[in-house]
Amino acid sequence: MNSDLNMELQQIMGQMSLEDKVAQLFTFSALAARLDDASKRLITELKVGGIFLGTGCLQQPKQVYELTTAMQQASISEGSGIPLFISADFVAGAGCKLQSGAVHFPKNRAIGAADDERLACESGRVTALESLAMGVNFNYSPVVDINNNPLNPVIGTHSFGEDRETVSRLGCAVIKGYQEHGMIATAKHFPGHGDTHVDSHEDLPVLPFSRERLESFELVPFRRAIEQGVDAVMVGHIAVPALDPSNMPASLSYELTTKLLREQLNFQGLIVTDGLTMKGITNQFTLEEACIRALLAGADILLGTAESYEHAASMLQAVTNAVEQGRIPVSRIEESVKRVLMMKQKYRLMPELYRPSGYREDVFQTAAAEQVSEELAAKAATPLNGMDRGKLKAIGKPESWLLIRDAHATRFAEHLRKELLSITERTADHYEKVLELLDSEPSDQGVILAISHNKPIDPSWLKLLNDRLSRSKHAVWVHFGSEYDVRQASVPCLLMYDRSPSLQHQAAHYLCAGNTSQ
Incomplete structure (x- = not known):
């Protein structure tokens, strides 16, 4: 990994304390429409590497642009000195979360019914352009779970469908649309949340299938997304006894996160945990313990929602303590920090590359973009x-x-x-x-x-x-x-x-x- 780092990244890492490095691996949720004190302290005092925009942050494009601009300024001038990953769940276009002002595309199942790769890619392109114009650079999308279980309470219409080939093709098309136009895509929820009947927000789902079944079905869209060059994969809170008999959630499992995703599938991008406050995790572990276990499993980015600044600080301190006490090897932290910085460099989120642009109203809800949404809907x-x-x-x-x-x-x-x-x-x-x-x-x-x-x-x-x-x-x-x-x-x-x-x-x-x- 060191040989992959250019001189600039090596110099930045050389100047970072252990606390600074740990902080780059955390993405915490922001909940307010303006940069409030709670979020600012996460950025300037804890020096976190990323912020996830919750629903309360997402009203109008100009408001989101002003929020993200203030966040980036705070990070560069008062925080880590490094621009932030600013992420959102724009799973059906930016308009699916904003109150108004951006294109709201049909959800994935409708795109699956339309079955048009060109239009799917176009929906990704439009989403990327509108998101970046608001300062959102990291999308926790697309869902590439295969939804073949009628009782699934959470994936449902978020999936492109029941067929592995349809899900793979259209997932790759959307990823292409995002990433070729400057936004990081995230294939989720590894190793597959489709054939489950439990919502990981409420409890721990189990995939009770053999390795052969998983290889030939659930893993197919993820393998294809990796071949497509997806830059992030989100690991879900899903137990897979055939691969990890301990029934540890995949997000906290070395067998699934490192051995399967990193080594066997040869994924070299960022591994992101699903939200660590879901009950599939918190029913078993404190957030502090979950953060430690996720890093030991091989995660690069820990996605959390803190009840307070003190709660967030406690999570960072728990990881730092685990490194100092020898529970987490220093090399494990270094490996993920390098991946984070290399991805930030790729997407021009480093101090010498980052160039904030002024707000442009003409990017949003163009007639051509709305027509893409209408064509998808008509075909669906x-x-x-x-x-x-x-x-x-x-x-x-x-x-x-x-x-x-x-x-x-x-x-x-x-x-x-x-x-x-x-x-x-x-x-x-x-x-x-x-x-x-x-x-x-x-x-x-x-x-x-x-x-x-x-x-x-x-x-x-x-x-x-x-x-x-x-x-x-x-x-x-x-x-x-x-x-x-x-x-x-x-x-x-x-x-x-x-x-x-x-x-x-x-x-x-x-x-x-x-x-x-x-």
Whole structure:
């Protein structure tokens, strides 16, 4: 590794104390829309290497730009002297987290249904350009888990699909779009969180499969991403007994992090832990102990959310103490610091390379970028159970269509109103309450049902819904959610997978036979 370092990096490392080196391996969450005292102290006093932008940080592009600019200035002038990795979970474009102002792409499952590598790559390119214009240089995306378990409570529509080849191809396309346009991509959640039925936010999932199964299925998209040149891999809190009989979470497992990912798959980039405050970790370990174990396992970046400055300082001190006491070899810290600095150099995040640019409004939500989102959404639309384009006309217009929807389908309703001038509307604040609205309508009422939910819906509730819909003379169902929810749909159904604005627009466009303006 030393031979890989140029003179400048060697000089920087030579001037760093042990505490400085340890700090470069930490990324802590920021929670405020402005650089508050809590975040500033992490940057200037602890001298951390990275900041993750939580939802509270993400309002408008200019606000995010001002926040990240202040963070970088603090790091360079008062902190480590080295620019920060500033990361976010822009898994469906920057617009999926911001309140407004950036493109919100269809989620990965819809991109999988569209199955267009060019458009997938374009979505990555747009996301990179908008993110960098706000000062976000590191995206914890794409998810390359293969979601082949209908009971999976957390991955679901974040995955490109059930097929390893589809997930691999489209994951690599998005990675290419990010990294060729200047933003670090992260393939996650290694070694694969798709075929699980436990959410690692709540407990420790287990992959109970043989090595042969893992090699031929779960690991395939990660292997392909590594071949594509992905610069970061996020290791999940997932136990794999076939590879580590201790049932240690992969993020804390030497067998999985170093032996499998680093050595067998020959991954040379940054290994990032999933959030260490998830219960898949904290049910077993303190955060201080988890940080030590993750570094011993082979992680380069520890992703944490601290309750306070003192809590963050305690984590750094625990790692420093573990090195001084001989529990963590100095060489283990040096190895990761070198990787961090080399990646920062590659992405021009070193003092002599970093050139902050002024804010540019014209980068965001361009017509061409929005068109990419619309094209993906149009290709994703999946008709089921006799649904056809222009179905509302084909049925023969009832006296008046009634739209019954949940509160998340507002954009869809707006587009329908432009075409169906006599449409009436009833809205439930949650999808489960649409049954009550349906039950209060006569069976000959023409109904358009629109439901949005980002996790699998309880099968017993779906049975009640399908029973009620089957009694309707004129009913269609538009589903902005999981494909598993609608495989037994009792009426014509349009599956859209997700509720991004473009998907809602294209759903209305499909039902109205193309009358809605593109």
